[in-house]
Amino acid sequence: MKQVLRLFISMLLFTALVLPVFAGGDQEGAAVDEPVTIEFWTSQTQSDRIATIQVLIDTFQVMNPNITIKLIPVDENDIPTNINTAAAAGTMPALIEIAAENAVAFGTEGLLDIDAATGSINEIGAERFYAGTLKLNESTKAGEYYGMPYHGWVQGIWYRADWFEEAGLNPPSTWEDIEKAAAYFYKPSENKYGILVGTKEETYAEQCFTQFAMSNGAGLFDKNGKLIFNSPEMKEVVEYYARLAKYNPPGPQTWRARDYYLQGRMAMFFYSTYIMDDLALQEDAAGSLTGENFSELAGADFDPDLVEHTRLASTISNSQDAGYGVVNSLAFPDHGDALKTAAAQRFVRYLYTPNAYITWLHMAPGGMNPVLAEIAGNERFQNDPKGLFQHYGKEKMQEIISGLNSIETFSIVEGNRIAAASIIYSKMVIPQMIYKITQEGMGIDQAMAWAEAEMAKLQ
C-alpha cells in the first residue's frame, strides 16, 4: 500500500515539475502530446456543409492523431441560448463558429478566451486580415480580439430588374424608391407581393432592420455608451419599417420566404450573397421550388432567366449610405482546459491554410467570402465549383468581398466598442419589438418604450 502511495506521489511530482519544462520548449503554440477530444460547434446546419466540414476534420485528424474533433451543428438562432446554458453547466465546446456580433456579446460576458483568439490571430498575422473584419471582433482593448474573423457575407435588396424596368421604377436604393416599388408590386389578389422584410422574432429581422437604421444615422448608443434608442431618428426607422412590412406576404416572415422570390411571387427581398448560387444554379434552387406535392399550386419550374433579371442593391440611403453584412468568426470558449484550447488552436491554424480555407469557402460560393486578402485573389478560390465567378464576373465578386471591409454595426460607434449593443443583438430585442408592432398590433411608441426598457436591463 505504502509503495503504491509513494509511486503515486512521485508521479504527481514528476508531472507537476518536469513536464512544463518540456512543454515550454515546444515550437509554435502549445503541443498536444496526449489524446484529447474537443467539440466544435458550427452554425452551418445543412447536411452537405456538415459533410464538407467533416472531411476537413478527418484530414486534420490524420495529421494530428492525438486530437479528435466532434462536430456539432447548432442553428444560429439557438446559439446564444445554448452557449449560455453550456457555460452554466460547465460543458462548453472548445471552438465555436458564430457571428462576430455574438462573439463580442459572449466575450463581454466573459465566456471567451481572448488570449487564445488574439494569439492565433497574431500567429497567422494580423496584417493579413481585412482590417474591417478584425475591427468587428476587437474587444474594448485595441489589438485584443474576442474571436477570429473567418468568412462573411454582404446583404442587400435583391430585386427583379426586369419588372422595375417595365414599370419605369428606380432601383431600390433610397427609402422613397423602395417604398414606392413595394407598393407598386404589392398585388395580394394575384398572390404577388412587393417586398419581404423580416417580421418574425429571429436574427433575420435584426439584419434587415439594422441596415435601415444605419441609413438614417440611428443607433442604439452614443459613443460614450449612453442608451439613445428612443430617438426621433430611430422612430422614423421603425415607422418606415412597419410601413414596408405591410407589403410583405401575410403573417410573420423570415428568410425562408426567399422561396416566394424564386417562384416569381415577389419583387424585392432582403438576402445575403448566399442567394447567388440559388439564383444561378438549378440544383440549388430545387429546395425552394417544392411544387411536386401540389402541382396546381405554387410550385414553379426553375427560371433560368431569373439570374439575368435579378440585381442586387447593396446600399440603402436615406440621410446617409449604409451597407450591411455579417462576418462569422471562430472563437474559443473559456472552459479552463488549456489542452483543449491548444488542440482547438491547432485546428484553427489548419482551417486558415489555403487548401482547407478554400474548401470551406467553396461550400457556399458567394455566401462565404474570405477575410484574408491573399485568398480573395487566389486563383483556386476564384475557380469555384459552382462557376459563380464566371457567372457574375470577377469584378462583381470582388466588390462583394471588399464590402466585408466596411460593415457597420450598432456595436461600434465612432470607433468605440459598445459591447452592450452586441448583447442586445444576441438577445434579439429588436426582432421582438418588430414582431410586437407588425404582428401583435402594438403601438410604435409603446413598443419602442418596451424595447428600450429591455435594452436597459442588459446594460
Next chain:
Amino acid sequence: MIQTETTLASRFTLRQREQIFGWALILPAVVIILSMILYPIIYNMYLSFFDVNFHGKNTYLGLENHKEVALDPFFWKAVGTTVLYVVFTTVGTTLLGLIVAMAMNKRFPLRWLVRSLILFPYVAPVISVVFAWQFLFDPVQGIVMDLMVEKLGIFSERFNLIGSPKSAVWIAVTFSIWKNFPFAYLMFLSRLQAIDKNMYEAADIDGANGWAKFRYITLPEVYFVMGALVLLRIIWNFNKFEEIYLLTTNVKVLSVYTYFKAFIGTMEMGQGSALVVIQFLLLIGFILIYVKRVLKW
C-alpha cells in the same frame, strides 16, 4: 448466514419483514421520482426567489419575481390564451371522441379498418404532422388559402392563418383536437362496448327515442370515463408545449410564454421559475376542486 437470518427473523415479525421487502421493491422508483421530479420542482421553487445570473452569484429577491410576473399584462394575456386553449381543446376532444366512439360502436362493413385508421393522428409523431400542417396553412403556397381564395372565393385576399397571433390560437386548438381526440375515442369505445345491451332493449320497449336513450343510459354509463378524460386532458393541455410551439410560436400559452421568458432574449430565469410556480399552483388548485366536485372522490 443462518445466524443473521435468525436474528433478522427474531427481530422483526413476518408482517414487518413484508413491509421492509415492500419498501425495498419500490425504493428504486422512489429514488428516481425524488431525484428526477421532486428535486427539480423544489430547486425551481428555490430559484424563483432569485435573480439568476449564469456567470456569477444569484441575488436573493424575495417575492419580487412573483410580484413582477403577477403585475405583467403579458402574463395575464398568456393565462387567458391558456384558458381558451384548454377549454376548447378539452370540450372538442371529448365531444368528438364521444361522437366517433358512438358511431364506431355501430356495425358496418370494414369497421375494423376504420377503427384503426382513426387512431392515426394520435400515433403519428408530432413533428411530422406539424410540418404537414404548416405547409397546408402557408399563406402563399399552402392549399388552404388556395382553396379559400382561388378555388372557392370565400375570402378575397390571402392571409396567414397560422402566423397571425389572433388566428393562430384557433389553428392550435383545431390541431390539438384533431391530434388528441382518438385517445378519448378509444376510452369511450371500450366503455360503450361494456354497456349492457338489455338496457337499450328495455328502453326501446318503453318507447324511448334516441336522445332519451343517450341521455338516460349512455351518458350516465360513460360519466366517470368522461370525468377522468376531461381531467387528464386539462392537465395535459394546461402544460402543453411541443404541439403548440412546434406548430406556431405565436400562441403564447403559459408554457410557451415561460419558455420565451426564461430562454429567449433577456433570459430571465428567476422570473421563468416564478411563472412555473404560479402555473403549478393554479393547476393544483384546479385539480383539487375538480376531483372533489366532479369525480366525487
